[in-house]
Amino acid sequence: MTDPINLRDKLALINDHWRPRLLAGLNAQEVKLAKIKGEFVWHKHDDADELFLVLDGSFTMHYRGRSVQVREGELVVVPRGVEHRPVADQECSILLFEPAGVVNTGDAPRTGLTRDSIDPV
């Protein structure tokens, strides 16, 4: 990990949506890359704060009662317990930072979007 990891090179290897890939681990946290498009499910993580950094494109983060647009070069932190739902009208590339072992759909009922494990990119 002491060698540089190029985000664009790694993004080029991802050809699906809503399936985060592991980029690096540190301090019991994980750095992940994902491409997203379309609507995700409403969910929350009871024990994990979650950071989303937009590398390409933009998406809308819905919270109960309001939403924010997150654009390239912007990040949001969703604190534990806060219900959220990312929606991307166009494909958007994001970097995620969260504790190791977080399941992407949190407390929501399992769906086809649920990923229990994560592959490296």
Added chain:
Amino acid sequence: MTDPINLRDKLALINDHWRPRLLAGLNAQEVKLAKIKGEFVWHKHDDADELFLVLDGSFTMHYRGRSVQVREGELVVVPRGVEHRPVADQECSILLFEPAGVVNTGDAPRTGLTRDSIDPV
């Protein structure tokens, strides 16, 4: 923190070198922004892995016996206990991710570069 934070807007507020600013906190970790230029000191963190993501420019991360160039859009993770020394010939903007409370110069003797506390940006 559920509102977007724009990295370029925040970087525009930083006019010094080697003084990280707090951008966000999550899971007992901190996300920081810094501009760096020139040579830092050799140091390590015995209890903290440290992530450096280059937002603008590039810098050289020296390890004992070798060094790597880290360019815009690239990240490195320096595991705990690994001696390192960042050097930037030209000004470089970086995002840092590490546990809350890390002192920038680690185990090195205190110098003018040492920052015990961190201000928000």
